[in-house]
Amino acid sequence: xxxxxxxxxxxxxxxxxxxxxxxxxxxxxxxxxxxxxxxxxxxxxxxxxxxxxxxxxxxxxxxxxxxxxxxxxxxxxxxxxxxxxxxxxxxxxxxxxxxxxxxxxxxxxxxxxxxxxxxxxxxxxxxxxxxxxxxx
Amino acid sequence: xxxxxxxxxxxxxxxxxxxxxxxxxxxxxxxxxxxxxxxxxxxxxxxxxxxxxxxxxxxxxxxxxxxxxxxxxxxxxxxxxxxxxxxxxxxxxxxxxxxxxxxxxxxxxxxxxxxxxxxxxxxxxxxxxxxxxxxxxxxxxxxxxxxxxxxxxxxxxxxxxxxxxxxxxxxxxxxxxxxxxxxxxxxxxxxxxxxxxxxxxxxxxxxxxxxxxxxxxxxxxxxxxxxxxxxxxxxxxxxxxxxxxxxxxxxxxxxxx
Numbered sequence: 338x339x340x341x342x343x344x345x346x347x348x349x350x351x352x353x354x355x356x357x358x359x360x361x362x363x364x365x366x367x368x369x370x371x372x373x374x375x376x377x378x379x380x381x382x383x384x385x386x387x388x389x390x391x392x393x394x395x396x397x398x399x400x401x402x403x404x405x406x407x408x409x410x411x412x413x414x415x416x417x418x419x420x421x422x423x424x425x426x427x428x429x430x431x432x433x434x435x436x437x438x439x440x441x442x443x444x445x446x447x448x449x450x451x452x453x454x455x456x457x458x459x460x461x462x463x464x465x466x467x468x469x470x471x472x473x
Numbered sequence: 474x475x476x477x478x479x480x481x482x483x484x485x486x487x488x489x490x491x492x493x494x495x496x497x498x499x500x501x502x503x504x505x506x507x508x509x510x511x512x513x514x515x516x517x518x519x520x521x522x523x524x525x526x527x528x529x530x531x532x533x534x535x536x537x538x539x540x541x542x543x544x545x546x547x548x549x550x551x552x553x554x555x556x557x558x559x560x561x562x563x564x565x566x567x568x569x570x571x572x573x574x575x576x577x578x579x580x581x582x583x584x585x586x587x588x589x590x591x592x593x594x595x596x597x598x599x600x601x602x603x604x605x606x607x608x609x610x611x612x613x614x615x616x617x618x619x620x621x622x623x624x625x626x627x628x629x630x631x632x633x634x635x636x637x638x639x640x641x642x643x644x645x646x647x648x649x650x651x652x653x654x655x656x657x658x659x660x661x662x663x664x665x666x667x668x669x670x671x672x673x674x675x676x677x678x679x680x681x682x683x684x685x686x687x688x689x690x691x692x693x694x695x696x697x698x699x700x701x702x703x704x705x706x707x708x709x710x711x712x713x714x715x716x717x718x719x720x721x722x723x724x725x726x727x728x729x730x
Contacts, residue, residue: 350566357633360719373562373629374715377569384570404567409519410497411564414556415628416526416649417549418542419642422534430617431643434602435650438595438621442680443659445594446666449587450676 342400345387349380482548489551497555500525517656520686523624523649530642540638558632565625568684569711583672584705587679592713595622595682596721599647611726612636618725619717620644623683624652625710630717648683655686663694671701678702682709 353376384401387393485492504525505518512521530542539545544553554560599621603614616636620627620643627644630636636644659668659677667673678687678701687706691698 346563346567346570350563353566354562357718361633372633373565374711376562376566377711377714380566380569398570401567401570404564405570407560408564408568409522410501411556411560412625413500413519413522413526414493414497414552415561416523416542416556416624416645417529417533417552418544418556419527419530419628419638419645422531430602430606431620431646432650433606434599434617434621434647436654437602438598438647439651439654439658439681441598442591442594443655443662443666445590446587446668446673446676446680449583449590449680450667450673452583452586 339396339400339403341397342402343404344400345383345397346380346401346404349376349383352376353379485548486550490554491551492548493551493555496549496552497522517686517688520649520653520656524653527642527645527649561628565629565710565714584675584679587676588682588705588708588712591680591682591709592622592626592716593721595651596713596717600725609729611722611729613640614729615717615722615725616640616644617647618721619713620647621651622648622713622717623710624648626713626717629714630722633718634722651681652683652686655681655683656690659686659690660694663690668694668698671698674698674701675705678705679709682706682713684710 350373353374354372356375357372380401384393501518501522504522508518508521533539533543533546533549537545541553543549596615596618598618600614600618602621603617608614608617612631612634613636615634616627616631617640619630624645625648627648628641631641631644659681663669666677668677674691677691681687681690684703684706687702691702
């Protein structure tokens, strides 16, 4: 049933929020610390486990997939209730922060790509030409 | 006011959430039409819809003088529920379902490195810009830094550490600039960074993170690459939401004293 998916999603979200609240309390911050992130990890682990044991059927899945599809509309509604007027007064900063973050990360993509490749190529080379000491 | 119009307005106010569904639905439809016809899909419909949302919030702010965007307009109160913290977190958590742990493992070292580096680097650059513009308190700097991660991580972090609505709007704006820039710019520079294979697409998703930006860009470069970029970028928002209000905020706080 679809409600199983929705229910599971709600349990994960609530549990994540609880973990975040408790963590915030433990560290002494009046805030929810990473609740959404914990909920996401929990949902990933639980659905993976349930799927493996065959207890998570496509119908239940629809209860989660529906909300995934609602994510952009919810963000649109969220955007529509922000204090944009206030943000515009600080205009250039938001634009500069966005532009610089994009450019710096984009420029580093070939570097990160090469790190992985080098490791893989090295591993393959070691397999192709095994050396005497066997130290990898 | 005619009695029928009065009746209609009352109905829309009373069924606020349904009004919001209808309104956001219409906005999405309009955005996708505009995206297809004016930009030939180059600028993703979802990014356009978010821009329209921010524009509506601006117009509402100017006309009502309030701080809650369109929610200050009585007729649009339901938008506050649809885009409020509860449904926002609910929908964000659901996106984790798009990824699987086994797929993540296949992504390998470079995928994990790109995720961590992408989040931390974006945050540091955003925080640096905030400092350069004269912000000195940890909450402001961290919120703007988190906004440079994505327009989801910004508000999630900001809400968690108690940032003002202005700051959250700023962080969304920074994330939106990133999303739009990735969407528009990445196809133009795809060749120069070798973005033409699944592997690089995964690194691209991990470094840029913004799911709508990554998916929009990959759709324009080569539609077959979309799932690879989407997979890493799905983890990006989760990682950002996890690190933003915790590790990254504490590091900022420690550095700023």
